[in-house]
Amino acid sequence: MAKRNSEPISKEDKRALNKTNLKTLMGVFKFMLPYKGLFIIGLISLALSSVTLLAFPRLAGELLDVASGKAKYFSSINEVALILIFILFIQSVFSFIRVYTFSIVSERGMANVRETVYKKIIWLPMTFFDSRRVGELMSRITADVGTLQDTFSFTLAELLRQLITLIFGTAILLYLAPTLTGFMLLTFPILVVAALIFGKFIRKLSKKTQDKLAEANVIVEESLQSISIVKAFTNEAFEINRYSSALKEVVNVALHGSRYRGFFISFIIFALFGGIVAVGWYGASLVQSESITVGELFSFIFYTSFIGFSIAGLGDIFTQLQRSIGASERVLEIIKQTDEAQPKQDKIKVLGEISFENVSFAYPSRAEYPVLKELNFKIKAGEKIALVGQSGSGKSTIINLLMRFYPVTEGVVSVDTINIYDYNLTSYRENLGIVPQEVILFGGTIKENIQYGKPGATEDEIREAARKANALEFIEGFPEKFSTIVGDRGVKLSGGQRQRIAIARAILKDPSILILDEATSSLDAHSEVLVQEALEKLMEGRTTIVIAHRLSTIKKVDRIFVIKEGRLAEMGSHAELTKLSNGIYSNLLKLQLQ
Numbered sequence: 001m002a003k004r005n006s007e008p009i010s011k012e013d014k015r016a017l018n019k020t021n022l023k024t025l026m027g028v029f030k031f032m033l034p035y036k037g038l039f040i041i042g043l044i045s046l047a048l049s050s051v052t053l054l055a056f057p058r059l060a061g062e063l064l065d066v067a068s069g070k071a072k073y074f075s076s077i078n079e080v081a082l083i084l085i086f087i088l089f090i091q092s093v094f095s096f097i098r099v100y101t102f103s104i105v106s107e108r109g110m111a112n113v114r115e116t117v118y119k120k121i122i123w124l125p126m127t128f129f130d131s132r133r134v135g136e137l138m139s140r141i142t143a144d145v146g147t148l149q150d151t152f153s154f155t156l157a158e159l160l161r162q163l164i165t166l167i168f169g170t171a172i173l174l175y176l177a178p179t180l181t182g183f184m185l186l187t188f189p190i191l192v193v194a195a196l197i198f199g200k201f202i203r204k205l206s207k208k209t210q211d212k213l214a215e216a217n218v219i220v221e222e223s224l225q226s227i228s229i230v231k232a233f234t235n236e237a238f239e240i241n242r243y244s245s246a247l248k249e250v251v252n253v254a255l256h257g258s259r260y261r262g263f264f265i266s267f268i269i270f271a272l273f274g275g276i277v278a279v280g281w282y283g284a285s286l287v288q289s290e291s292i293t294v295g296e297l298f299s300f301i302f303y304t305s306f307i308g309f310s311i312a313g314l315g316d317i318f319t320q321l322q323r324s325i326g327a328s329e330r331v332l333e334i335i336k337q338t339d340e341a342q343p344k345q346d347k348i349k350v351l352g353e354i355s356f357e358n359v360s361f362a363y364p365s366r367a368e369y370p371v372l373k374e375l376n377f378k379i380k381a382g383e384k385i386a387l388v389g390q391s392g393s394g395k396s397t398i399i400n401l402l403m404r405f406y407p408v409t410e411g412v413v414s415v416d417t418i419n420i421y422d423y424n425l426t427s428y429r430e431n432l433g434i435v436p437q438e439v440i441l442f443g444g445t446i447k448e449n450i451q452y453g454k455p456g457a458t459e460d461e462i463r464e465a466a467r468k469a470n471a472l473e474f475i476e477g478f479p480e481k482f483s484t485i486v487g488d489r490g491v492k493l494s495g496g497q498r499q500r501i502a503i504a505r506a507i508l509k510d511p512s513i514l515i516l517d518e519a520t521s522s523l524d525a526h527s528e529v530l531v532q533e534a535l536e537k538l539m540e541g542r543t544t545i546v547i548a549h550r551l552s553t554i555k556k557v558d559r560i561f562v563i564k565e566g567r568l569a570e571m572g573s574h575a576e577l578t579k580l581s582n583g584i585y586s587n588l589l590k591l592q593l594q
C-alpha cells in the first residue's frame with residue numbers, strides 16, 4: 001500500500017479537496033453506514049491510541065530527568081518505566097481495536113460496493129456496453145474499489161492520527177519550551193515541505209525510468225511470444241538491436257534521474273539533518289543556561305520527529321484522498337446509470353409468432369447511420385426461416401431487436417401479437433434461446449456449462465440434453481466425463497464440440513423461439529453431420545431464425561429472408577428464390593457453389 005500511496009498521481013486522477021469533491025467521497029461512505037457503530041469505535045480507539053502515544057516522549061524525557069535528579073513529577077526511574085510500559089500496552093490494545101474495526105468496516109463496506117457495482121453493470125442495457133470497454137468496467141470493480149478500500153481502512157485513519165499528532169504535539173511543544181518551539185517552527189516544517197516536493201519530483205523521474213524499462217520489456221515479450229515469426233524472418237539480429245537500443249534509453253533516463261537523486265540525498269543529509277542540528281544546538285544552549293532540562297530537550301526532539309513524520313505523511317495522505325475522490329466519482333457514475341432490471345415475474349410461454357412492422361433502426365452510438373429500414377415481415381409460430389445477406393446488411397441487428405438488446409425506436413416488434421416491450425423483460429427473454437456463432441464456455445465443468453441453460457437442472461436432464469445434442473459420446477470419452485473442466489484451465493474443446501455443448505444448453509432452456517447464428521468457419525464433415533443432426537432435433541417444434549452461412553441449413557428452412565442494406569430484398573423458399581433469374585439469393589448461391 002505504501003508503494004501505491006507514494007506513486008505520483010496522474011492528471012486524470014487529480015481532484016481538488018473541496019467541499020463538492022469530499023461530498024462525492026462521502027457518497028461512497030453510505031455503503032459503510034450499516035457498520036457505523038464499529039467505525040465510531042475505530043475512530044475513538046484511534047484518537048485514544050494517538051493521544052496516549054503522545055505521552056510517550058514526555059515520559060521518556062522524564063526518565064532522563066529522574067536519572068539526573070531534575071525531575072518535576074517522579075522520583076524513581078522504575079516508576080516512570082512502569083508507566084511507560086503501561087502506556088505502550090494501552091496504546092497497543094487501542095491500535096489493535098482500531099485496525100480490526102476499520103478492517104471489518106472497509107472489507108464489508110467494499111464488498112457491498114463491489115456487489116452493487118457488479119449487480120448494476122450486469123443489469124445495464126447493451127447500449128451501455130457499446131460505449132465501454134470490458135477492461136474499463138473491470139477496473140471500476142478492482143482498482144477503483146481497491147483505492148476506496150485503502151482510503152477507508154487506512155488513509156482516513158492516518159489523516160486523523162497525523163492531525164492529532166500535529167495539533168497536540170505542537171501544543172505540548174509550546175507548553176514545554178515556547179522559545180525553542182518558535183525556533184523549530186521557523187525552520188523544520190519548511191525543510192520537511194521542501195524535502196517532500198523534491199521527493200515527489202524524484203519519484204516522477206523514477207517513474208520515467210520504469211516506463212522506459214516497461215517499453216524494453218515489451219520487446220522481449222513480443223519477440224518471445226512470436227518467436228517462430230522472428231526466426232522465420234531471420235530477424236534475430238534485428239530484435240537484439242531493438243532491445244539493446246531500448247536498454248540504452250533506460251540507462252540514459254535512469255542516469256539523468258540519479259543525478260537528481262544524488263542532490264536529493266545530499267539535501268536531506270545537509271539541510272534536513274542540518275535543521276535538526278540547529279534545533280539541537282539551540283536546545284543545548286538552553287540546557288546550558290538551565291532554561292530547560294536535558295530530559296525536556298530529549299522530549300522536545302522526540303516530539304519534533306513525531307511532527308516531522310506527520311507532515312511528511314500528510315502529503316501522501318492528500319494524494320491518496322485525491323485519488324479516491326476520482327475513484328468514487330467513477331464508481332458512483334456507474335451506480336447512477338439506469339438499468340433494465342426487471343426481476344422475474346410469472347413464467348410466460350409464448351407460441352413464437354413474430355412480426356416486425358415498419359421497423360427502422362439506428363444504433364444509439366451511431367444515430368445518423370440507419371441500419372434497418374422499414375422492415376416488415378411475419379414469422380408463424382413453429383416456422384423456420386433463414387436470414388441471408390452480405391456482411392453488415394443487418395441480420396444480427398434484427399436479432400438484437402428481437403432479443404430486446406436495443407430499444408426499437410421506430411415501428412413495432414411483436415411476439416404472439418403483443419408488443420415485446422409489454423412483456424416483463426426476464427420472462428420474455430426466457431422464451432428465446434441462442435446458439436451463437438462463437439460459443440463461449442465458462443471456466444468450470446462441462447456439466448456446469450450445459451446447466452447454464454437451466455440453472456438447477458437435474459443430472460438426468462443434463463444427460464438427456466447432451467444426448468440429444470450428440471454430445472454424450474465425446475463427453476463420456478473424457479476420463480472425468482461431465483466433471484471435465486473446460487476453458488482456459490481445462491480441456492480445450494473443438495469447434496464442433498463447443499457447438500454441441502451450446503446446443504445442449506439450448507435444449508435444456510427449451511425456448512419457443514430459437515436463434516441459430518451459424519459459425520462461419522466450416523467444421524470437418526463428421527462434426528458437421530453431428531452438429532446438423534443435433535440442430536435439427538433442437539429446431540423441432542420451435543420458431544427458428546437462422547443467420548445462415550451454410551447452404552445445407554438454408555435448404556431445410558421454410559422461408560429465406562434476403563436482407564440487403566437493412567431492407568428485406570427477397571423472401572421465399574429455397575426453390576422459389578433460386579428460380580428468380582438475377583435474384584440476390586440465386587446469385588449468392590452461384591457464388592457459393594463456385
Ligand SMILES: Nc1ncnc2c1ncn2[C@@H]1O[C@H](COP(=O)(O)OP(=O)(O)OP(=O)(O)O)[C@@H](O)[C@H]1O
Nearest residue numbers: 130363365366371390391392393394395396397398
Ligand atoms: N453495437 C453496434 N453499434 C453501432 N453499430 C453497429 C453495432 N452493431 C452493428 N453495427 C452496424 O450495423 C450494421 C449492421 O450490422 P449487423 O451486425 O446487423 O450485420 P450482419 O448482417 O449481421 O453482418 P455479419 O454477417 O457480418 O454478422 C453494420 O454496419 C455494423 O457496423
